[in-house]
Amino acid sequence: xxxxxxxxxxxxxxxxxxxxxxxxxxxxxxxxxxxxxxxxxxxxxxxxxxxxxxxxxxxxxxxxxxxxxxxxxxxxxxxxxxxxxxxxxxxxxxxxxxxxxxxxxxxxxxxxxxxxxxxxxxxxxxxxxxxxxxxxxxxxxxxxxxxxxxxxxxxxxxxxxxxxxxxxxxxxxxxxxxxxxxxxxxxxxxxxxxxxxxxxxxxxxxxxxxxxxxxxxxxxxxxxxxxxxxxxxxxxxxxxxxxxxxxxxxxxxxxxxxxxxxxxxxxxxxxxxxxxxxxxxxxxxxxxxxxxxxxxxxxxxxxxxxxxxxxxxxxxxxxxxxxxxxxxxxxxxxxxxxxxxxxxxxxxxxxxxxxxxxxxxxxxxxxxxxxxxxxxxxxxxxxxxxxxxxxxxxxxxxxxxxxxxxxxxxxxxxxxxxxxxxxxxxxxxxxxxxxxxxxxxxxxxxxxxxxxxxxxxxxxxxxxxxxxxxxxxxxxxxxxxxxxxxxxxxxxxxxxxxxxxxxxxxxxxxxxxxxxxxxxxxxxxxxxxxxxxxxxxxxxxxxxxxxxxxxxxxxxxxxxxxxxxxxxxxxxxxxxxxxxxxxxxxxxxxxxxxxxxxxxxxxxxxxxxxxxxxxxxxxxxxxxxxxxxxxxxxxxxxxxxx
Ligand code: ADP
Ligand code: ADP
Ligand code: MG
Numbered sequence: 001x002x003x004x005x006x007x008x009x010x011x012x013x014x015x016x017x018x019x020x021x022x023x024x025x026x027x028x029x030x031x032x033x034x035x036x037x038x039x040x041x042x043x044x045x046x047x048x049x050x051x052x053x054x055x056x057x058x059x060x061x062x063x064x065x066x067x068x069x070x071x072x073x074x075x076x077x078x079x080x081x082x083x084x085x086x087x088x089x090x091x092x093x094x095x096x097x098x099x100x101x102x103x104x105x106x107x108x109x110x111x112x113x114x115x116x117x118x119x120x121x122x123x124x125x126x127x128x129x130x131x132x133x134x135x136x137x138x139x140x141x142x143x144x145x146x147x148x149x150x151x152x153x154x155x156x157x158x159x160x161x162x163x164x165x166x167x168x169x170x171x172x173x174x175x176x177x178x179x180x181x182x183x184x185x186x187x188x189x190x191x192x193x194x195x196x197x198x199x200x201x202x203x204x205x206x207x208x209x210x211x212x213x214x215x216x217x218x219x220x221x222x223x224x225x226x227x228x229x230x231x232x233x234x235x236x237x238x239x240x241x242x243x244x245x246x247x248x249x250x251x252x253x254x255x256x257x258x259x260x261x262x263x264x265x266x267x268x269x270x271x272x273x274x275x276x277x278x279x280x281x282x283x284x285x286x287x288x289x290x291x292x293x294x295x296x297x298x299x300x301x302x303x304x305x306x307x308x309x310x311x312x313x314x315x316x317x318x319x320x321x322x323x324x325x326x327x328x329x330x331x332x333x334x335x336x337x338x339x340x341x342x343x344x345x346x347x348x349x350x351x352x353x354x355x356x357x358x359x360x361x362x363x364x365x366x367x368x369x370x371x372x373x374x375x376x377x378x379x380x381x382x383x384x385x386x387x388x389x390x391x392x393x394x395x396x397x398x399x400x401x402x403x404x405x406x407x408x409x410x411x412x413x414x415x416x417x418x419x420x421x422x423x424x425x426x427x428x429x430x431x432x433x434x435x436x437x438x439x440x441x442x443x444x445x446x447x448x449x450x451x452x453x454x455x456x457x458x459x460x461x462x463x464x465x466x467x468x469x470x471x472x473x474x475x476x477x478x479x480x481x482x483x484x485x486x487x488x489x490x491x492x493x494x495x496x497x498x499x500x501x502x503x504x505x506x507x508x509x510x511x512x513x514x515x516x517x518x519x520x521x522x523x524x525x526x527x528x529x530x531x532x533x534x535x536x537x538x539x540x541x542x543x544x545x546x547x548x549x550x551x552x553x554x555x556x557x558x559x560x561x562x563x564x565x566x567x568x569x570x571x572x573x574x575x576x577x578x579x580x581x582x583x584x585x586x587x588x589x590x591x592x593x594x595x596x597x598x599x600x601x602x603x604x605x606x607x608x609x610x611x612x613x614x615x616x617x618x619x620x621x622x623x624x625x626x627x628x629x630x631x632x633x634x635x636x637x638x639x640x641x642x
Pocket of ligand 3: 292
């Protein structure tokens with residue numbers, strides 16, 4: 001076994017790998033960018049080496065600097081985590097050329113699976129069922145259109161080098177093909193430097209079921225399946241294992257196909273074979289097709305660990321150190337059911353817009369496995385994936401594991417950024433999901449119900465007001481000197497402003513809200529309102545308060561002295577909705593635009609966002625150029641006054 005390894009990654013996966021490696025007695029070397037000098041993975045590691053600037057290209061993607069760091073710190077092996085260099089065969093070659101071990105598959109295996117078209121061709125040869133489609137070299141748009149017509153709509157255009165849902169377009173009608181092709185190719189060439197695409201039959205009511213495999217370079221086993229059908233924009237939201245409704249017969253067929261795939265390329269280490277499954281007629285052994293293989297540890301690997309009791313990182317380290325497969329297929333069994341929810345800093349109602357912020361509050365309840373790379377006080381920066389944590393629960397049955405997930409989410413407290421916490425909670429209560437009826441369209445279909453919000457209650461407003469007012473425990477005595485004293489304040493939640501008047505009432509306080517009056521008192525460090533324990537409210541900034549519970553509410557407390565927002569700025573100025581990179585500006589000063597016209601593209605955290613005109617008008621001024629890195633709220637384009 002190695003005595004020192006370097007983890008060429010950041011965030012939760014770096015922490016996850018370090019945890020197991022340290023428990024096995026290994027020393028861990030972290031690497032970090034300027035943005036991550038104080039990050040959790042650096043704090044956990046035994047040593048840390050600075051790589052460079054915040055941009056991945058200046059740090060986590062610098063294979064040469066990473067290898068140098070490994071050599072300088074005496075590490076014998078490099079664990080790549082996921083993302084970044086994990087599926088880069090040139091990096092594997094360089095690691096091995098430096099005399100180090102890459103904890104993962106061979107460069108050859110990664111190359112074989114790196115491009116979706118070549119991988120599909122290889123799998124077809126190995127007898128693994130593949131999605132019907134076109135995966136040829138001819139990339140002429142007319143030829144591709146003819147192929148799509150022949151396959152029959154709907155079809156899916158995919159970047160052959162794609163990942164993370166990028167470069168993918170669903171085309172429902174022949175007339176939309178040319179536009180979709182152009183945009184998929186554009187996204188693919190910026191994201192992957194390769195504009196080639198393939199075309200697949202779009203499976204209706206699809207389920208995403210993947211099989212965890214593990215190889216030692218010769219033989220492979222599978223660790224059963226995960227269902228990742230709960231997706232938004234082709235990205236996973238909640239994963240589970242095993243798949244609901246799975247039969248022994250289909251599990252055996254999928255497991256064998258996945259093992260065939262792994263053995264066909266002499267796979268070493270942890271990998272995932274992703275299948276698309278036709279869910280329209282129940283699960284059938286002839287109703288699954290190979291989509292792609294991810295030649296790395298997957299984000300959702302903890303659900304497999306929960307049901308099998310295997311520590312996949314331990315297996316990775318042992319096999320990389322030269323051991324053969326830690327156990328045989330017959331030794332692997334499924335115990336119970338597990339879920340993982342991905343908690344992200346993102347604005348769900350705004351279309352899952354990635355968000356940033358400093359986590360003024362981050363707390364998790366007991367009873368769940370939490371894999372996270374951030375702590376309270378840390379910042380979700382615009383540079384990397386905005387995942388805050390993975391919340392993982394296990395139980396003897398699916399219903400119990402799901403109930404535990406719901407409870408774990410309800411007990412999770414995050415402030416300092418908008419998150420998808422409430423949305424995840426709503427998903428755990430979704431009737432179809434609870435019944436195990438999942439498909440990749442579920443979220444999009446029911447998005448309105450999943451994001452519907454209950455009205456804010458006076459209890460929540462009063463809790464926010466008391467936290468904002470915050471007389472503290474000791475201040476009480478002093479306060480009575482000026483009694484009766486009434487403090488008026490305003491708390492704002494979304495578009496709603498609440499005027500609150502707080503005054504002394506005996507040992508407690510009276511909170512007047514519209515024509516309602518509530519009684520608040522402090523008991524053992526907590527607020528009780530009208531005799532019941534109030535939802536926990538925490539002051540999370542100079543002018544902000546968060547109220548937690550099944551629903552988290554963030555209130556702002558406007559400073560009555562500061563002047564309100566610039567009047568009328570609204571639709572006349574296009575602002576950056578989040579920090580990001582301006583990819584393109586489509587208009588110039590003097591252009592007439594119509595409401596909804598596409599003005600610019602902002603790229604932030606894996607996604608491109610189109611910014612459009614809020615009203616008809618004439619462009620007055622362009623305030624940002626393509627290539628500019630901008631802050632949230634930066635003015636990008638101004639329209640002339642109406
Ligand atoms: P999973 O199937 O495990 O969810 P994803 O494809 O969503 O995998 O990606 C896992 C991680 O790897 C994400 O954090 C994502 O940011 C990163 N990632 C995946 N593909 C790419 C890519 N092509 N370029 C950069 N990062 C990627
Ligand atoms: P990526 O490399 O971006 O992860 P995948 O090929 O794994 O791309 O596909 C991502 C998701 O897109 C799948 O999980 C599934 O939801 C959907 N998808 C992919 N192929 C098809 C298909 N042929 N029909 C329907 N949905 C598909
Ligand atoms: Mg995939």
